[in-house]
Amino acid sequence: MDLMQFFDMILHVDKTLGTLLAQYGTYVYIVLFLIVFCETGLVLLFFFPGDTLLFIAGAFCATGQMSYPLLMALLIIAAITGNTLNYYIGQAVGHRVFTHNYRWINKDALQKTHDFFEKHGGKTIILARFVPVVRTFAPFVAGVSEMTHARFQMYNVSGAVLWVASLVTAGLFFGNIPIVRDHLTEIVLVGVSAAIVPLAIGGLYKFGRRVMSR
Template structure:
């Protein structure tokens, strides 16, 4: 939680400097850019879970900020960001990713494809909580011609659970002492789930590489 505490301080100073409206726009813009513009590849912690949790903490401490405006806006930004990634993936296809990505990104994309193929609809939801998957799963779903309405529903569920959910968790962790411990437990659960899914995907990758070498 160390980087969350640092981000919390930075966001508090940011609100005091630029004002409430710019704060909302900055948080929403970072959430959208994290998936819609690939920014999450380079700065996952500034566009991911820590941003949402810290934004909720800051909102609870500042009476000028409204948690529902923040949370609903984050949910919409997350939803639109994934929709953009899905549409671009469907229209530009895998060759675009191949041309734009180096060896490291290609390994991450290959890992994301295996993750998507393993979990399907749920991959779009769970990917919200995994930095590398959050960026590429919408593209991979678009490239794989996932049914548009299935993606729409999974994107909506993911945006609500991750965008709205983590923002509210941060807010309640600071604003209601009685649920503070529970809020941190929820945040820890999401982070732990991310690690578990990430480890499982890494383990499957390792087994596949070993099988290829053996053959």
């Protein structure tokens, strides 16, 4: 297998994980660790698989081909350290990211994440875990916005545990049900919407009370 074929398998890991397991055995744990680390840690690789990777890996845990505890531990560490690297890169680049034309940054994705961050604040670090592309840019924007390291890590660790645990566990129990597997993205987005709506209602309620008290 040449490098391009291997890269194609990585991009479509939700369909090729079984083949990777057959060919590389336990080395697949390293591959999955690196995919999650790179997708969350490098804005250049925002297109790497995330949600589907966790879900399908959980499904292979259900068949006994992968270890659920080991997979959980490795992917949580990958998600935390990946976000941390991205945060530091954002800090290093700073606010000039919005004024300079960096060819390695997707401006549309950056602006989308910045708007998301402005609306939801620190909670974006948690919520963004479940939104493709935004997930990769959120820690970068947090670094650019000079969020304190302690506050960032609080949201970072919480979001990583919630993201990995929920999707891997969902894959463990439901990954071999075709209708769930085929509509994973829609199911995840509905779940995120369900989390955001109460926050939005709470914000509107507080805003309304301030207006009425004037």
